[in-house]
Amino acid sequence: MKTHIITIGDEILIGQILDSNSQWLAEHLNLSGIQVHQITSISDSPDHITEILTDGIGKYDLIIFTGGLGPTKDDLTKQTLSKFFETKLVFYPEINKRIKELLSLRSIKSNEMNQSQAYLPENARIFPNYNGTASGMWFEKNGSVIISMPGVPFEMKPMFENEIFPAIKNYFPTKSIYYKTVMTQGLVESHLAMRIRKWETNLPSFIKIAYLPQPGIVRLRLTAKGSDLNKLKNALESEIKKVHKLLPNEIFGYDDIKLETVIGTLLKKQKLTLSTAESCTGGYLAHLITSIPGSSIYFKGSIISYANDIKTDVLGVNKHTIASKGAVSKETVKEMAFNIKERFNTDYSIAISGIAGPTGGTPEKPVGTVWIAIATPKNIFCEKFLFGEDRGRNIRRSALQALNMLRLALIQKEEYQTNL
Amino acid sequence: MKTHIITIGDEILIGQILDSNSQWLAEHLNLSGIQVHQITSISDSPDHITEILTDGIGKYDLIIFTGGLGPTKDDLTKQTLSKFFETKLVFYPEINKRIKELLSLRSIKSNEMNQSQAYLPENARIFPNYNGTASGMWFEKNGSVIISMPGVPFEMKPMFENEIFPAIKNYFPTKSIYYKTVMTQGLVESHLAMRIRKWETNLPSFIKIAYLPQPGIVRLRLTAKGSDLNKLKNALESEIKKVHKLLPNEIFGYDDIKLETVIGTLLKKQKLTLSTAESCTGGYLAHLITSIPGSSIYFKGSIISYANDIKTDVLGVNKHTIASKGAVSKETVKEMAFNIKERFNTDYSIAISGIAGPTGGTPEKPVGTVWIAIATPKNIFCEKFLFGEDRGRNIRRSALQALNMLRLALIQKEEYQTNL
Structure with missing residues (x-):
C-alpha cells in the first residue's frame, strides 16, 4: 500500500x-x-x-x-x-x-x-x-x-x-508490521556496523535494519513485515537477543529510551543516590540527569569545577595532583569522584575532566581527551577517551559515555567491578 | 529560480x-x-x-x-x-x-x-x-x-x-535582499506583538516581519526586498533603531547571537568572573555558559544544590532560611547568590531556585515559580517569575531569563543597579 x-x-x-x-x-x-x-x-x-x-x-x-x-x-x-x-x-x-x-x-x-x-x-x-x-x-x-x-x-x-x-x-486491508529500536552507546556507526556485520548479513529477508546515528548514540531500527504478527514478533525478538550478545555493554535500552531515564530507574529501584563533579562537560551531565522528572529523588547535586582553583579549594583535589599530573588525568578525575561522593554523601558519583576544545589541546593531550571516573560504594574505576575536535560533540559524548559507565556499574558488570 | x-x-x-x-x-x-x-x-x-x-x-x-x-x-x-x-x-x-x-x-x-x-x-x-x-x-x-x-x-x-x-x-545571480534578525528575551510572542503593534503597522511595505518563537526567546525577522541594497539596509536599520526603543531590556542582540555569547563577551571585555548556584535548572545554566568556547576565561564553576542539604551543608544557606521561607524564596536565592560569589571568589554570580515540575507545586508556589538572583560586586538583586507547566520549558526559560538579567547588570541598566 x-x-x-x-x-x-x-x-x-x-x-x-x-x-x-x-x-x-x-x-x-x-x-x-x-x-x-x-x-x-x-x-x-x-x-x-x-x-x-x-x-x-x-x-x-x-x-x-x-x-x-x-x-x-x-x-x-x-x-x-x-x-x-x-x-x-x-x-x-x-x-x-x-x-x-x-x-x-x-x-x-x-x-x-x-x-x-x-x-x-x-x-x-x-x-x-x-x-x-x-x-x-x-x-x-x-x-x-x-x-x-x-x-x-x-x-x-x-x-x-x-x-x-x-x-x-x-x-484498506493492512499488512502486519513489528518493529523495535535498539539503543546503543559507545561505538560510532562504522564500528558498530563492523561489529554486527555477520549478524546483519544473516538477518531473514523480512527483517530490515536502519542505522540512525546521533552524537554519542546510534539507534538500530529493526522492522519486520509479513502476514503473521506473532511470527514477526518472535523472529525479531530472537534477532535482538543475538545482537545483544554482540553488544553487551553498548545496548542500554529499546525504543528511544534515554540513558538518563535508564540510570534514573536503576538508582530509584535500588534506593541509591548520585552526585557529579564536572569540568569539561560544564553542567551538561547534571542537566541530562535533572531533565528527568522526579530526578531529585536520587540526584543530590554537582560541583562544576571549571577553574583549577575550584577543583582544589572547593572540591578538595590535591594541589600536588593537578601540578604533577594535570587537571585532565586519571589521578585528578579519581580524586574528583571520591571527593564529591564524600562531600555530597551519595552512594555513587561521576567525575569528568577533559579538553572540550577548540583550544587547550597539547600533543600528549589533544582536544577531545576526556577522563571519566565512576565511584561506587566500594570502588572507583576510570577510563580515558579520545572523542574528537568539536566542542559540542565532545561535551555530549562525554556525558553519555559517563551515564553508560554508571549504568554498567549499577547492573554490576563484572569487568567494571574489577577495574579499581 | x-x-x-x-x-x-x-x-x-x-x-x-x-x-x-x-x-x-x-x-x-x-x-x-x-x-x-x-x-x-x-x-x-x-x-x-x-x-x-x-x-x-x-x-x-x-x-x-x-x-x-x-x-x-x-x-x-x-x-x-x-x-x-x-x-x-x-x-x-x-x-x-x-x-x-x-x-x-x-x-x-x-x-x-x-x-x-x-x-x-x-x-x-x-x-x-x-x-x-x-x-x-x-x-x-x-x-x-x-x-x-x-x-x-x-x-x-x-x-x-x-x-x-x-x-x-x-x-546563480540573486536579487537584492537585506535582512536582520532581532533577538528578544522575556516576552512571549503575543505580548511582544502587542508592545510593537503600532511600529509594525507603520513599517514600509517593502519590509516584512516574521515572529519566530522558541521557548524563552522570540526572534523577529525583518526582511527588506528591492533593487538598491544600500537603500534597503538604511531603511531596515532605521526601523531597528525604532523597535529597540520599544524593547530596551528585551533585545539582547542580532542575527541568531546567543545570550550566553553576549554575556561572555561582556565579561571578557570587562575582565570579570562569574559563578552560578543552580537548583531547578540542574546545570542547564552552567551548560549554556560553558557551551561557548573560551568560557573558562570568565566562568569559574557552579554548585548544583539539587537537594536541600547540599544548599545548607555545601553552599552554606542558613537552615533557618529554608525552614521558614522555603527553598524557593527570595531569601534562599539571595543567600545562594551571595555564598557562591564568596566561595568561588568571582565578581558576579547567578542563583536560581524554582519548581520545574511536573510535581512539587503548591497553591502558593505553583509549578513554574522561579526565583532568580544576580549578585554584582556591590549588590544583589532578584526577581520572581511564573513560567508555566512544562518542565523542559521552565528549565530553559529560567536559564535564559537569568542570563538576560546578568546582561542588564553588566551593561549597568539603571533600574537594576537601584534594586537591592
Whole structure:
C-alpha cells in the first residue's frame, strides 16, 4: 500500500516552521503497517496542488493532504480539489450549524469567512472538525483515496485519530508490521556496523535494519513485515537477543529510551543516590540527569569545577595532583569522584575532566581527551577517551559515555567491578 | 529560480525523526532570495532517487539532496547518482587522506566502510566534509544544478554554509535582499506583538516581519526586498533603531547571537568572573555558559544544590532560611547568590531556585515559580517569575531569563543597579 503525505503551506517552504504534521502522520501510519512512500511540502498554489494530484492519482493508494484550509485560504484548496474531482461546492447546513456552535463556545461571532467554510464539495465524504472550522474531505479516483485535513495540529490530530484513521483501516486491508529500536552507546556507526556485520548479513529477508546515528548514540531500527504478527514478533525478538550478545555493554535500552531515564530507574529501584563533579562537560551531565522528572529523588547535586582553583579549594583535589599530573588525568578525575561522593554523601558519583576544545589541546593531550571516573560504594574505576575536535560533540559524548559507565556499574558488570 | 530540497532517508518516512535539515536549508535559501518550490522526503531506494531526479532535471534550477551518504548506506546513493549522471566512482586520494586524518583525531581506525567513502563520482565537483567522512557532490545536467550532501546536521550545516552556499551564490545571480534578525528575551510572542503593534503597522511595505518563537526567546525577522541594497539596509536599520526603543531590556542582540555569547563577551571585555548556584535548572545554566568556547576565561564553576542539604551543608544557606521561607524564596536565592560569589571568589554570580515540575507545586508556589538572583560586586538583586507547566520549558526559560538579567547588570541598566 503506497501512501503519499502532502503538506500545503508556504510557511514550511520558507523554513519558518518544521513539518511536524507529516512526521506525526508517518509515525501513526507506519505503526499500523501503512508504509509512507513519500512526504512532500508544496506551496498554497492551485497549480502546485493540481500538479501533485495529477502525478499521484492512480500511482498511490492513499494521498493525505494537510493544510491549506484555514479561514483565510480555505477557498483556494477547496476550489482546486472541487475542480480536480469535477464536482462543485455546496452548502452543508449541518456543518454550518456545528461551526456556529463551536465559535459561540469561544464567544466568537461567525463571520462571512466562517460561513464560507460550510461550503464543501458535493461528491466528497465530509468529516466534521470538533476543534475548528475547517472540515475534512475524502475523495476517490482511479483507485486512489485522497484525503484533505486542516493543518492546525490541534485540529488535525483528533480528526485523524477519531474519524479518518478508522475509515482508512476499514477501507484498506493492512499488512502486519513489528518493529523495535535498539539503543546503543559507545561505538560510532562504522564500528558498530563492523561489529554486527555477520549478524546483519544473516538477518531473514523480512527483517530490515536502519542505522540512525546521533552524537554519542546510534539507534538500530529493526522492522519486520509479513502476514503473521506473532511470527514477526518472535523472529525479531530472537534477532535482538543475538545482537545483544554482540553488544553487551553498548545496548542500554529499546525504543528511544534515554540513558538518563535508564540510570534514573536503576538508582530509584535500588534506593541509591548520585552526585557529579564536572569540568569539561560544564553542567551538561547534571542537566541530562535533572531533565528527568522526579530526578531529585536520587540526584543530590554537582560541583562544576571549571577553574583549577575550584577543583582544589572547593572540591578538595590535591594541589600536588593537578601540578604533577594535570587537571585532565586519571589521578585528578579519581580524586574528583571520591571527593564529591564524600562531600555530597551519595552512594555513587561521576567525575569528568577533559579538553572540550577548540583550544587547550597539547600533543600528549589533544582536544577531545576526556577522563571519566565512576565511584561506587566500594570502588572507583576510570577510563580515558579520545572523542574528537568539536566542542559540542565532545561535551555530549562525554556525558553519555559517563551515564553508560554508571549504568554498567549499577547492573554490576563484572569487568567494571574489577577495574579499581 | 526554482529550488527543490529532497531528503533521502527511511527514518523520516517512518516518522521517527523530523526533517529539520530541509527547514534549515529552506530558511537559509530564502534569506538569500532563493525561493524553495518544494520539499520532498524519499526512501533510501535507487528507484525513488532516480524517479525524483528524472522528474526534476530541467524543471528546477537547483536540486539539493541531503542524506543517504552515511558509511553504511553510502554506496546506494552514490552509485545511483553516478549511474544517473553517466559517470563512475573513482578513488580520490586527497579525500581518503582527509578521512583517515579525521578518524585518527577521534582515535578511530579507518575501516573498509570508511575507505569506500573516498570513492566518488568522476565528473562531479567534490566538497570535502570537515566534520565527517561523507563528501558533498555537485552535478550539472540540462540546466539544473544537483547537489548531494550528508544528512547528519552537524556535517551538513558547515558544509553548506562554508562551501556549497558560496558556490551557489557564485553560480546563480540573486536579487537584492537585506535582512536582520532581532533577538528578544522575556516576552512571549503575543505580548511582544502587542508592545510593537503600532511600529509594525507603520513599517514600509517593502519590509516584512516574521515572529519566530522558541521557548524563552522570540526572534523577529525583518526582511527588506528591492533593487538598491544600500537603500534597503538604511531603511531596515532605521526601523531597528525604532523597535529597540520599544524593547530596551528585551533585545539582547542580532542575527541568531546567543545570550550566553553576549554575556561572555561582556565579561571578557570587562575582565570579570562569574559563578552560578543552580537548583531547578540542574546545570542547564552552567551548560549554556560553558557551551561557548573560551568560557573558562570568565566562568569559574557552579554548585548544583539539587537537594536541600547540599544548599545548607555545601553552599552554606542558613537552615533557618529554608525552614521558614522555603527553598524557593527570595531569601534562599539571595543567600545562594551571595555564598557562591564568596566561595568561588568571582565578581558576579547567578542563583536560581524554582519548581520545574511536573510535581512539587503548591497553591502558593505553583509549578513554574522561579526565583532568580544576580549578585554584582556591590549588590544583589532578584526577581520572581511564573513560567508555566512544562518542565523542559521552565528549565530553559529560567536559564535564559537569568542570563538576560546578568546582561542588564553588566551593561549597568539603571533600574537594576537601584534594586537591592
